Structure formats: C-alpha cells, structure tokens
Amino acid sequence: MDTRTATANIGVVGLAVMGSNLARNLASREGNTVAVYNRTYARTEELLAEHPEAGFVASETIDDFVASLAKPRTAIIMVQAGAGTDAVIDQLVERFEPGDIIVDGGNANFHDTIAREQRIAPTGIHFVGAGISGGEEGALHGPSIMPGGSAESYETLGPILASIAAVAEGEPCVTHVGTDGAGHFVKMIHNGIEYADMQLIAEAYDLLRTVGGLQPAAIADVFAGWNEGPLESYLIEITAEVLRQVDPATGRPFVDIVLDQAGSKGTGVWTVQNALDLGVPVGGIGEAVFARAVSSKPAQRAAVQRIVNSRPTVQEAGTSFADDVAKALYASKVVAYAQGFDAIIAGAEKYGWDIHKDRIAKIWRGGCIIRAQFLNRIAEAYDENPDIATLLEAPYFAQAVADGEAAWRRVVATAALSGVPVPGFSSALSYYDSLAVKRLPAALVQGQRDFFGAHTYKRVDKPGTFHTLWSGDRAEVEVPGH
Numbered sequence: 001m002d003t004r005t006a007t008a009n010i011g012v013v014g015l016a017v018m019g020s021n022l023a024r025n026l027a028s029r030e031g032n033t034v035a036v037y038n039r040t041y042a043r044t045e046e047l048l049a050e051h052p053e054a055g056f057v058a059s060e061t062i063d064d065f066v067a068s069l070a071k072p073r074t075a076i077i078m079v080q081a082g083a084g085t086d087a088v089i090d091q092l093v094e095r096f097e098p099g100d101i102i103v104d105g106g107n108a109n110f111h112d113t114i115a116r117e118q119r120i121a122p123t124g125i126h127f128v129g130a131g132i133s134g135g136e137e138g139a140l141h142g143p144s145i146m147p148g149g150s151a152e153s154y155e156t157l158g159p160i161l162a163s164i165a166a167v168a169e170g171e172p173c174v175t176h177v178g179t180d181g182a183g184h185f186v187k188m189i190h191n192g193i194e195y196a197d198m199q200l201i202a203e204a205y206d207l208l209r210t211v212g213g214l215q216p217a218a219i220a221d222v223f224a225g226w227n228e229g230p231l232e233s234y235l236i237e238i239t240a241e242v243l244r245q246v247d248p249a250t251g252r253p254f255v256d257i258v259l260d261q262a263g264s265k266g267t268g269v270w271t272v273q274n275a276l277d278l279g280v281p282v283g284g285i286g287e288a289v290f291a292r293a294v295s296s297k298p299a300q301r302a303a304v305q306r307i308v309n310s311r312p313t314v315q316e317a318g319t320s321f322a323d324d325v326a327k328a329l330y331a332s333k334v335v336a337y338a339q340g341f342d343a344i345i346a347g348a349e350k351y352g353w354d355i356h357k358d359r360i361a362k363i364w365r366g367g368c369i370i371r372a373q374f375l376n377r378i379a380e381a382y383d384e385n386p387d388i389a390t391l392l393e394a395p396y397f398a399q400a401v402a403d404g405e406a407a408w409r410r411v412v413a414t415a416a417l418s419g420v421p422v423p424g425f426s427s428a429l430s431y432y433d434s435l436a437v438k439r440l441p442a443a444l445v446q447g448q449r450d451f452f453g454a455h456t457y458k459r460v461d462k463p464g465t466f467h468t469l470w471s472g473d474r475a476e477v478e479v480p481g482h
C-alpha cells in the first residue's frame with residue numbers, strides 16, 4: 001500500500017456509463033490528472049484500453065486509488081445509489097484524512113445525503129452530495145451539476161466542477177445549491193419535473209395521433225417545428241427523433257413496437273413523497289408518476305379492455321388542432337415547473353437551505369434532461385422578484401397562460417370526448433382553475449370534517465375557530481384556544 005506517487009488531482013470511483021464518461025470529461029480538461037477505480041477491475045481495464053488518450057491513473061485496489069490522489073484528496077463516487085454508495089463511502093472514509101473531499105455524484109436520496117454528511121462531518125472529511133444530470137452524453141460533454149455540502153468544500157470543488165459542466169449562455173451549469181442534502185434535493189425535483197415534462201409531451205403525441213390522425217413521422221415533423229419556438233427543449237428534440245425512428249426488423253414505427261409500460265428508477269416517486277410531506281401540490285409530477293404506474297398494470301388494463309367494446313372517436317384534423325395542443329402543452333408545462341419550484345421553496349424552508357431559484361433555473365439551461373430556453377424565462381421571473389407566490393404570477397407566464405387558456409380548455413375537453421387519457425394536461429388545468437376561482441369547495445369539505453369529527457372551521461366574516469353542534473341543536477359555538 002501507498003507505494004505509488006500521488007499524482008492525480010481528482011479521482012472517480014465507479015466506472016459504469018456515468019462514471020467512465022465523467023472521468024473522461026475530467027481528463028479532457030487542461031491540468032487534470034484523473035485517478036480511476038472500479039470494484040470489478042475488468043471494467044477498469046476495458047476503460048483503459050478504450051481510452052488511452054485520457055491518461056488515467058488506474059488502480060486495482062482502493063488503497064492504491066487513495067494513494068494515487070494528491071492531497072487534499074478529492075474523489076467523485078458514481079456507483080449505484082443506496083448500499084453500493086455506502087460501501088464506497090465507508091472505504092474512502094477509512095482511508096481519507098481531514099480536509100479531503102468525498103463527492104457522491106449518484107442519484108442519492110437527499111435524506112441519505114443529510115445522514116451521511118452528519119456521520120462523516122466529525123472525521124473532518126468533507127462530504128458533498130452532488131446531483132449530476134444529463135445522462136451518459138451529459139457526463140461526457142458537460143452535465144448540469146447540483147452540488148450541496150459545505151461552502152468550504154465548494155471552494156476546492158467549484159472550479160473543478162465548473163470546468164466539466166455544460167455551458168449555457170457563457171455560464172457553467174453548476175452552482176453551490178446549499179448545504180448537506182440541498183444538491184440531491186434539487187436533483188430530485190429536477191427529475192420530478194422531467195417526469196412531468198415527458199408525460200405532457202407523450203400526451204401531446206397521443207392527441208395528435210388519436211384525435212389528429214397523424215402518423216408518428218408526421219408528428220415528428222410537428223415536434224421539430226415546435227422545437228423552433230417557445231416549446232424548444234431537449235425533450236421535444238429527442239421526442240421527434242424517437243418518433244421518426246423506424247424499427248429495422250419490421251419496418252414499423254419504432255414507437256409501435258415498444259411495449260407501452262413505462263419504467264422508473266424512483267426519483268419521481270421520491271419527489272411526490274417529499275412534496276406530500278412538505279404539503280406542496282405537485283399534481284403534474286404526481287400524475288406523471290401514476291401514469292407510468294397505470295401503464296405497468298397489464299392485468300387491470302386487460303380487464304377493463306375486455307368490458308369496453310368501443311372507444312369514442314372524435315377527429316380534429318388540421319393545423320389548428322396541432323396549434324391548440326402546442327398551447328395546451330406550454331400552459332401545462334408552466335404549471336409543472338411552477339409546482340416543481342414550489343417544492344424547492346418549501347424544501348429550502350424546511351431544511352434551512354439558502355437556495356437561489358434563479359440560479360437553479362440557470363444551471364438547468366444546459367447539460368440536463370430538462371434543458372430548454374424556457375428556463376431563461378424562469379430565471380428572469382425569479383431574478384425580477386424572488387418572492388413571487390407562484391411562477392404563474394410572473395408577467396411573462398401569466399400572459400403566456402392567458403394566451404393559451406382557450407386552446408388548453410378545448411384540448412382537455414376534446415381529449416375527454418375522445419377518450420384519450422390526458423392526466424397531465426387535465427390536472428394542470430384543474431390546478432390552474434383551483435388557483436384562479438374565487439371560492440373553492442374546500443369550504444364544504446371543512447363542513448363535512450366538522451360534521452363527522454368536530455374538526456372545526458374558520459368563518460369568512462370574523463376571526464376565531466368554530467364548531468357547529470351537528471348532533472344537537474346545530475347552534476354554532478366558538479372553540480377557544482385555536
């Protein structure tokens with residue numbers, strides 16, 4: 001052990017798609033010497049053989065890996081979230097010294113990150129949970145990076161991360177998000193928004209196909225057109241590519257030969273679970289998670305299909321329907337992002353993080369899966385007034401939603417009449433309407449709660465807390481101490 005010279009200024013542990021590409025990205029930047037280590041050494045050997053140009057300092061053992069790092073040591077872990085990450089953290093903590101930095105770049109649950117940071121802090125080693133988005137291409141060419149951890153560790157780490165991050169409008173897509181688990185929290189919300197955005201795009205496709213009568217290749221053209229306007233985004237761009245793809249084996253559209261059961265790895269579920277805990281309505285993200293769950297219930301789908309003999313048919317051909325769908329998509333997308341940022345605000349408040357919403361919007365403009373021009377508008381909105389109650393209030397979005405509102409309603413109504421499931425579009429519209437109406441039926445819910453459980457209610461015309469004696473003479477009494 002410790003027989004080698006400590007030459008590397010940064011190390012990567014975990015050399016599957018993300019780790020190997022991130023290591024190559026680091027190695028391609030001036031001044032970096034990158035140490036690499038993977039539990040299974042054969043994978044390391046493969047990487048060395050495939051990329052001799054990277055000049056990696058490779059180790060077969062964790063001891064050699066640690067010895068190859070110059071002090072203060074900095075290592076980025078890119079392994080499976082959960083037990084795998086803990087195993088590697090333990091190995092590094094055993095060998096690192098005070099002032100060294102361990103970065104977990106995987107999709108960790110931010111609660112785990114907070115616990116890990118608390119556990120490691122007494123050793124004097126810095127632990128940084130960093131969300132990294134962009135998939136394998138992003139890791140190689142420039143991801144969006146969301147680091148948490150201490151401000152002190154960011155002084156060392158910040159310049160290294162900035163050197164490998166994507167660049168949007170001249171700015172690197174990385175910022176110190178906040179302490180301990182803030183980075184992984186924001187990455188989780190990013191993924192939740194990603195789910196919602198993907199679901200909305202999928203619904204737009206379904207409407208154009210089922211109601212609009214367009215074939216996948218024609219829908220690809222529509223999406224490519226949308227990508228030239230306000231809907232421009234990486235997700236719209238790749239959707240057009242997927243829709244244009246033809247299955248080489250059958251000659252059929254690729255989208256028709258893929259089993260319609262969507263998978264997930266869990267970050268969308270975490271977003272909804274945490275939003276529920278925080279009391280933040282994220283219906284758009286929730287519907288996206290549930291839509292994947294419904295798709296993956298073949299027995300229930302088959303049971304209902306057996307009893308449903310015919311589906312309603314409404315045809316809305318022509319460009320005006322496609323224009324309506326584009327407007328409905330945009331308005332629903334504004335709602336999904338507004339809900340996601342609401343969750344960030346609530347998380348920051350609960351966990352004591354000083355999160356700058358405008359900076360988060362900016363680092364999502366490049367490198368990550370939800371990258372889009374649209375995020376400039378969000379950054380501007382929060383830059384102009386960080387205290388807006390909702391993004392829907394920002395003048396740009398208020399106008400955009402108002403401009404699209406009639407089309408949005410037509411599309412949701414047409415979907416209902418046509419039997420096309422649009423949980424994302426319709427929940428976004430209901431959310432918007434819930435905020436927009438002067439009175440909600442929540443007053444009646446309060447009445448019901450008071451009736452069966454004496455849960456009390458407040459009145460619109462005077463302060464205080466009240467209960468009606470429902471099983472008595474139905475007189476109202478004021479409940480003191482509330």
Ligand SMILES: NC(=O)C1=CN([C@@H]2O[C@H](COP(=O)(O)OP(=O)(O)OC[C@H]3O[C@@H](n4cnc5c(N)ncnc54)[C@H](OP(=O)(O)O)[C@@H]3O)[C@@H](O)[C@H]2O)C=CC1
Pocket residue numbers: 013014015016017018019038039040043078079080081083084085087088105106107108132133134135136
């Ligand atoms: N794939 C993607 O698009 C994205 C992934 N991420 C996150 O990045 C991380 C890496 O993802 P990805 O590259 O896809 O790899 P995987 O999530 O498939 O993880 C495989 C890696 O984990 C290692 N590993 C698993 N268990 C252990 C263990 N007990 N001890 C040591 N090493 C272990 C494997 O080593 P071995 O070779 O020995 O099995 C291998 O290097 C994950 O946390 C993932 O959630 C984040 C953004 C996007």
Ligand SMILES: O=C(CO)[C@H](O)[C@H](O)COP(=O)(O)O
Pocket residue numbers: 107132133134135191194263264265266267268368369
């Ligand atoms: O983190 C990511 C991008 O930012 C991954 O692509 C994400 O994990 C995909 O999630 P799922 O498999 O649940 O769709």
